[in-house]
Structure formats: structure tokens, C-alpha cells
Amino acid sequence: MAPDVHEGRAHGGYRSTDAPPAHRGRAAWHEALARTFGAVPLTVPGEPSTGTVRTSSLGRLRTATVEGEGPSALRPRPRVGPDGRGDHLVVTLLETGTARLEQDGREADLGPGDLVVHDLARPFRLDFTRAFRTKSLVLPRDVLGLSESETAQVTARRFGADTPLGCLLAPLLAGLVDGVGDFPPRTLKLVARNTVDLLGMLADEVLGRTAADSTGGDRALLLRIQEFIDRNLADPELSPEAIARAHQISLRYLHKLFEGEDATVRRWIQRRRLKECRHDLALHRNTTISAVAHRWGFTSAAHFSRVFRDAYGMAPREWRGIQESAPAGPPSARLVEA
Incomplete structure (x- = not known):
């Protein structure tokens, strides 16, 4: 299956390289992230924020590279709406900048090279510094076979390069996101499968399954x-x-x-x-x-x-x-x- 790739600047990644008008910066940034991660409320303090979002579809999986130039906070409502992201998990690799994720009563402070999981079905808050770049995999929860209670034990935990699975998963996830459009479909499927396998091992380790x-x-x-x-x-x-x-x-x-x-x-x-x-x-x-x-x-x-x-x-x-x-x-x- 050939990947479906979209790229653009601050308005959803749909084949446009033009920056939005200044008065549209905040709304355009919101729209870009909403198209990728679901229709969630967005808070952007200070001046209008700009950035880029590059996404691709691999069957039921979706990859995304997000670069931002201003602080942002995502606050989704429980059970994201009809865009189909409600039962999805997001696995994010922070490449540059720092961030903090709050979900399920935990806080994870993240630096370059750290991985974290959050659930789009329940409230969370994700704050970034002024300049950041992330690479993410968005996948249905049933791909990992996690119940809601099991998912709540995995979210907002930092997995760094200093952890055995983190050091394996980070480059694999980055390779999957970067390889869309360059790798043959068969190679992409193999990398995606290996990425999901490692995610399953990570979840098993946290849950003690x-x-x-x-x-x-x-x-x-x-x-x-x-x-x-x-x-x-x-x-x-x-x-x-x-x-x-x-x-x-x-x-x-x-x-x-x-x-x-x-x-x-x-x-x-x-x-x-x-x-x-x-x-x-x-x-x-x-x-x-x-x-x-x-x-x-x-x-x-x-x-x-x-x-x-x-x-x-x-x-x-x-x-x-x-x-x-x-x-x-x-x-x-x-x-x-x-």
C-alpha cells in the first residue's frame, strides 16, 4: 500500500508552502494539528504561532512530523469527535526542544530523544517550548490490544534513550516517519510492524504482563x-x-x-x-x-x-x-x- 503523504505550513499539511496571514496564524495552527491528531481545543499564548505539519497514512496508522515556533498546549475533551481519532494513541518522539505531558495523574518532562504515549480519548495537556520538532505515530488502541485501564497505565511516562526499549524504539519510529515517500511499501510495512511490536513490548513491560x-x-x-x-x-x-x-x-x-x-x-x-x-x-x-x-x-x-x-x-x-x-x-x- 503506497503511503498518502501531505505536507504544508501551519494549515493541515495539504500541499501548500505559503505561511498563513498573521491574523490566521493561531487558527491555522489549530487546523493543522486538528487534521492530524483530531479536533481538539488549542491554546496558544502570546503572538500567533506558526509551524509545519507533515503527515502520511499507512493503512490505519498515521505518521506526523510537527515543527513549531511558539509555545502551545493541547487540551482535548474526552472522546474526540467524529473525525475518528477518539480511540487512538499517539506515540511521540521529541527531537528538539522540551515538553511536558500531563495525563492520567502523571507528568512527564521530556527532552530531545525522549518518547511518550498519550491517549486522545481522555483529557491531556501537552506543552512545548518556543521551538520544537516531534515525530509521532498515531494508531488505534486495538492495534496494541490495550483496554482503557491498561492504556491509562502507559500514558505520560517518559521513555528515554537510557532505557533498553527506548533506545531501540526511538530510531525505529524516526526511520518510519522519515521513510514515508522514500522507502518501498514493503519496507514501510516491515518497519511499521517492527515499531508496533516494540510498542507492544513496551506496554507489556509497564503493565507487567x-x-x-x-x-x-x-x-x-x-x-x-x-x-x-x-x-x-x-x-x-x-x-x-x-x-x-x-x-x-x-x-x-x-x-x-x-x-x-x-x-x-x-x-x-x-x-x-x-x-x-x-x-x-x-x-x-x-x-x-x-x-x-x-x-x-x-x-x-x-x-x-x-x-x-x-x-x-x-x-x-x-x-x-x-x-x-x-x-x-x-x-x-x-x-x-x-
Whole structure:
């Protein structure tokens, strides 16, 4: 997916390099930030502020580079309005200047190289010095699988270059933001996925979560993914990577969802395919074994026969022979369900 890139000066980043009229400075700055981070109230003390905002879209993710020349404070209302940013998180790398973020009863004082997370769904205050530059990733909360209470434990915490994950995440986030428009789409997707994976690790570290932890939200998402798998079994391109992309979650988070299922994601897909093949082998007895295998996403008849034997202790042809000699009715229940 090619990125959608917009750039401009102090009015939303929409392909304009002209500075706004002086009397429009404050309003234009507000509009620029609102287009990027949601429709939030903005306070700019003193003279009208100017700056630039460069944004790009990567599916459900959005990157932004913001440069400002005057102090500003963002104060969003709870549940940002119909612009769709209400359930989004913002991960910000402060490159120049200093800033302070207040949210969820905490204050984070930030300097160059520091990272911080804030939630657009709840009130916060973010103050900058006279000159600053930030690089941010805006992402839906469900990408990280965080509940509202979990998010409240992650926000307004400083992650600096002196922390193990901070020193890894900062250059990766900067590379993702800077690479839009230059990197091939495949490279951008890989960098974005790695960035989200590190964000998930950062959240796990703050929350003290273990691999065994699970939430109701995780279960609901898992059920949706399993339904998606069933609908797409015939697609030979169905893979953990494709599933993660379709649900806008990291590959790491996808594998975590399946930890309680006694099967990896690939193993789950294979089990479901084998079950459908077994059914069709009995029901459509004039269809070749190879055709049945290809109908359910197996690209190699030999591979299908091998995994079928591993699962059921007999070759597909033997299974079909048993069914042909069995009385009319549903396929034999002698084999354990896949």
C-alpha cells in the first residue's frame, strides 16, 4: 500500500508552502494539528504561532512530523469527535526542544530523544517550548490490544534513550516517519510492524504482563480472527502475516492471541483446512484428491497427503476408501476431530 503523504505550513499539511496571514496564524495552527491528531481545543499564548505539519497514512496508522515556533498546549475533551481519532494513541518522539505531558495523574518532562504515549480519548495537556520538532505515530488502541485501564497505565511516562526499549524504539519510529515517500511499501510495512511490536513490548513491560495474560477484548478479537480464517481457507496466500495485516495488528500480538489455543497460527490454519478436506473427500467422491487439496488452499498435493497422514494416521486415499465402504450417512466419526 503506497503511503498518502501531505505536507504544508501551519494549515493541515495539504500541499501548500505559503505561511498563513498573521491574523490566521493561531487558527491555522489549530487546523493543522486538528487534521492530524483530531479536533481538539488549542491554546496558544502570546503572538500567533506558526509551524509545519507533515503527515502520511499507512493503512490505519498515521505518521506526523510537527515543527513549531511558539509555545502551545493541547487540551482535548474526552472522546474526540467524529473525525475518528477518539480511540487512538499517539506515540511521540521529541527531537528538539522540551515538553511536558500531563495525563492520567502523571507528568512527564521530556527532552530531545525522549518518547511518550498519550491517549486522545481522555483529557491531556501537552506543552512545548518556543521551538520544537516531534515525530509521532498515531494508531488505534486495538492495534496494541490495550483496554482503557491498561492504556491509562502507559500514558505520560517518559521513555528515554537510557532505557533498553527506548533506545531501540526511538530510531525505529524516526526511520518510519522519515521513510514515508522514500522507502518501498514493503519496507514501510516491515518497519511499521517492527515499531508496533516494540510498542507492544513496551506496554507489556509497564503493565507487567506475561504471555499467559488474557482479556475479554483479546478473546473477542481471537474469535473474529478465527472466523476470518474460516472464510479465507481457500486462499493459498492465507498466512499469519496476511492475517495480522488484515486486522491491523502486529504479528507478535497475533501469535500471543493463539497462545491459549494449543496451536500456532499456522497450525490452526492447517487444522481447519484438513477438516474441510476430510469432509469433501467423503462427500465428493468423484473429485480428485489433488482438486480437494487445492480447493482448500493446499498448493502441493504431496504436502497435503503428508500432513493428512500426520494428522489422521492414514493417507487421504485410505480415508476415502473407508468412507466409500461405510453405510450412508455423515463421514465416519472414527477419527479425532481436527
